Amino acid sequence: MDKAPRGHALSTVATLGVLLALWWGVTASGLVAPLFLPGPGAVAGRIVELVRDGFVGATLLQHAGASLARVGLAMLFACVTAIPVGMAMGLWPRFNAAFDPLIEFYRPVPPLAYLPLIVIWFGIGEVTKVILITMAIFAPLAIATASGVRRVDPDRIRAARSLGASRDQVIWLVIFPSALPDILTGLRIALGVGWSTLVAAELVAATRGLGFMVQSASQMLVTDVVVAGILVIAFIALAMELLLRWIERRFVGWSGTR
Amino acid sequence: MTVLSAVGAGVTYRSRNGAVEALAGVSLDVGEGEIVVALGASGCGKSTLLGLYAGFVRATSGQVMVDGVPIAGPGPDRAVVFQDDALMPWLSAEENVAFGLRLRGVPRPERLARARNLLRDVGLEGFAGHAIAEMSGGMRQRVGLARALAVQPRFLLMDEPLGALDELTRERMQVLLLQLWQGSGKGIFLITHSIEEALFLATELVLFSPRPGRIARRFRPDFSRRFLAGEPIRAIKGDPQFLAMREELALAILAGEEEGPIHG
Numbered sequence: 001m002d003k004a005p006r007g008h009a010l011s012t013v014a015t016l017g018v019l020l021a022l023w024w025g026v027t028a029s030g031l032v033a034p035l036f037l038p039g040p041g042a043v044a045g046r047i048v049e050l051v052r053d054g055f056v057g058a059t060l061l062q063h064a065g066a067s068l069a070r071v072g073l074a075m076l077f078a079c080v081t082a083i084p085v086g087m088a089m090g091l092w093p094r095f096n097a098a099f100d101p102l103i104e105f106y107r108p109v110p111p112l113a114y115l116p117l118i119v120i121w122f123g124i125g126e127v128t129k130v131i132l133i134t135m136a137i138f139a140p141l142a143i144a145t146a147s148g149v150r151r152v153d154p155d156r157i158r159a160a161r162s163l164g165a166s167r168d169q170v171i172w173l174v175i176f177p178s179a180l181p182d183i184l185t186g187l188r189i190a191l192g193v194g195w196s197t198l199v200a201a202e203l204v205a206a207t208r209g210l211g212f213m214v215q216s217a218s219q220m221l222v223t224d225v226v227v228a229g230i231l232v233i234a235f236i237a238l239a240m241e242l243l244l245r246w247i248e249r250r251f252v253g254w255s256g257t258r
Numbered sequence: 259m260t261v262l263s264a265v266g267a268g269v270t271y272r273s274r275n276g277a278v279e280a281l282a283g284v285s286l287d288v289g290e291g292e293i294v295v296a297l298g299a300s301g302c303g304k305s306t307l308l309g310l311y312a313g314f315v316r317a318t319s320g321q322v323m324v325d326g327v328p329i330a331g332p333g334p335d336r337a338v339v340f341q342d343d344a345l346m347p348w349l350s351a352e353e354n355v356a357f358g359l360r361l362r363g364v365p366r367p368e369r370l371a372r373a374r375n376l377l378r379d380v381g382l383e384g385f386a387g388h389a390i391a392e393m394s395g396g397m398r399q400r401v402g403l404a405r406a407l408a409v410q411p412r413f414l415l416m417d418e419p420l421g422a423l424d425e426l427t428r429e430r431m432q433v434l435l436l437q438l439w440q441g442s443g444k445g446i447f448l449i450t451h452s453i454e455e456a457l458f459l460a461t462e463l464v465l466f467s468p469r470p471g472r473i474a475r476r477f478r479p480d481f482s483r484r485f486l487a488g489e490p491i492r493a494i495k496g497d498p499q500f501l502a503m504r505e506e507l508a509l510a511i512l513a514g515e516e517e518g519p520i521h522g
Contacts, residue, residue: 155344158314163358163409164334173361177348254347254391 038224043231046224055225056216058208064232066208070126070201071194074133078190081134082141083183089142090149090179091171099142107139111197115204124205129198136197137190144186148179181248181255188244195237210236262288262311262336262413262445266320268470269306279470280306283320286464286473288413288445293482295460296449299511303471304449305417311447312338312415324413334358337406341418343398345390351377351401352386358409376404380434396427400434407438416448420455432458433491440486453507457481457500458491465507467514474514479503 020040026032027039034042050060058066089096106114111132122128152175160174202211210233217225269281281303288294288311296304309315310322313332322329324336332338337358345354355373356364364372374386380400390398399419406414420428432455439446450456456463457479467474481494494500 153342153344155340155342156346158312158332159338159340159344159405160357160361161314161332162312162334162336162338162415163361163405165361169361173357174346177346180348252348254389 035221035223038227042224043227047228047232050225050228055213055222058213060213060232063208063210063213064236066206067198067202067210068236070129070209071133071191071198074130074137074194074198075191077130077134078137078141078194079187082138082190083145086142086145086183086186087149087171087176087179089146091175096146103139103142106135107143111136112200115201119204129201129206132201133194133197137194140193141183141186141190144189145179145183148182148186149175151182152178181252184244184248184252188241188248191240191244192237195233195240199233260290260325260412260445262324262447263326264307264310264317264320264322267307267310267317267322268319269303269310269315270318281310282470282472284471284473285320288447290412290445291443292461293439293446293448293459294462294464295456296447296464296466297451297453297456297507297511298466298471298474299468299514300451301471302466302468304466306471308338308415308417308447308449311413312336334409335411336413336415337409337411339399339402339406339414339416339419341421343390343395343402345398345401345405347390349390350386351382351388351390351393354390354401355404355408357405362409373404373408376408377401379407379438380404394427396423396431399423399431403435403438411444413445413447416446418449418451421451428452428455429491433485435459436482436486453504453511454495457503457507458485458495463507465510465514475510477503477507 023037024040027034027037027042038046047060052059054060054062085099089099114135115128115132118128118131122131156178157170157174160170165173198209199211199214202209203215206212210229214226214229214233217223217229264284264286267281267284268279271278271280284303284307286294286307296307298304306315310317311329313329313336329336346357349357352370352373353360355376356366356369359369359372360366370386374383377383377386377400380403382397382400382404385393385397390401393401402419420431423431435446436459448459450459458481460477460479461482463477463479464473465475465477466472481497481500485491485494
């Protein structure tokens with residue numbers, strides 16, 4: 001999956017090339033008006049402008065920075081809460097019985113559906129956005145952690161106990177590292193969920209951020225900014241995915257080998 | 259003389275279909291410097307007995323003791339070697355061997371030095387830094403054995419440790435095990451499906467019969483001592499006495515499977 005043969009990489013490049021050519025073709029020929037779809041050149045030029053001069057009060061980097069800060073903070077909160085809760089759910093059935101219904105109840109609800117309630121409670125500031133993203137990330141991360149803990153080979157735990165491990169040593173030196181591949185997979189999924197929730201959250205009441213930038217541009221019919229914003233959002237998501245895959249290879253490369 | 263003993267030990271599991279008697283009234287001692295081998299078909303309670311000795315399973319009747327003191331749980335005086343190595347794949351070979359020492363707070367340089375010595379003893383010199391995933395089944399079992407030896411246990415409990423290995427590797431491991439055991443004074447309890455392996459290693463061989471698991475017959479082979487006294491392994495395994503006992507055991511196992519418990 002990670003190391004595709006050269007032929008596969010060529011296919012990917014070919015697809016991108018064809019799409020780009022198509023995009024260029026329909027816009028340069030005048031088939032589609034720039035108001036609906038600006039050409040690749042116009043969008044590229046707009047990105048340079050966005051970086052230099054900005055749009056609706058902030059440069060592209062400031063918008064992206066605001067968005068990344070929100071997700072980063074939410075990620076941090078989710079890690080320090082969801083991973084311990086997930087560990088406890090996996091370790092103790094009683095704890096699982098207490099938390100699982102709660103998580104399963106709110107998990108399928110789209111975050112935008114409970115956003116209004118959070119706005120009523122916490123206003124329209126940063127706190128609301130970070131809480132919303134934290135909640136979106138919490139469920140998949142806690143569930144992945146719990147299932148990772150439950151999948152630990154019981155012989156591995158017995159081996160540690162027969163070597164003299166205390167309960168805490170079993171948890172931190174055997175169960176946690178065994179579950180780490182599942183935790184990182186959960187993190188990867190959670191980050192995707194968090195990023196899409198973020199952009200949605202910024203459509204409501206924000207003065208900075210990529211979602212806000214795209215929303216404002218759409219209202220002003222500045223289509224090239226809309227397209228540029230979407231591309232930047234996609235590229236950041238891709239970069240985060242690749243970063244987490246690299247972390248997985250680097251730290252839990254041992255999993256999947258047996 | 260220290261001894262690991264089961265006295266009239268029985269284990270009954272509660273399942274959805276009522277109570278299942280896994281082990282009934284088993285009395286078996288594993289003494290210092292002995293290799294007690296349990297042989298028998300699957301589901302005849304051998305692993306349950308090992309679980310009792312290790313402290314993973316609690317007896318529902320009878321007693322399991324070390325030197326007359328009831329066993330309360332697992333402990334490093336009774337290290338376990340598993341069929342499916344049960345190593346920590348995120349640790350290197352030497353870190354795996356040093357794991358038990360790490361639990362006791364032995365400083366890293368010291369415990370790794372001791373781990374490397376043990377890896378040399380089991381024939382894995384030069385593999386200290388290797389990842390577990392890079393190692394073959396036989397090498398992993400050696401690491402598992404070295405890990406158990408690292409905590410200097412008085413007893414080694416081995417649950418089909420060589421079951422997943424090819425025949426030649428298996429024989430090499432049998433020889434290694436005897437060499438490590440010789441003069442160590444350790445008591446070994448080993449489970450196997452292989453009649454030949456049981457005969458070659460055991461100082462006491464117990465044959466289990468299933469439903470409920472109990473000891474059907476006991477033997478006292480001396481082939482391991484003969485091997486350590488210098489007799490070649492091929493000569494021993496081809497010895498008419500060895501072959502005759504092998505046949506006898508095979509027949510006894512077959513009879514047990516067909517007719518239920520054997521009384522011998």
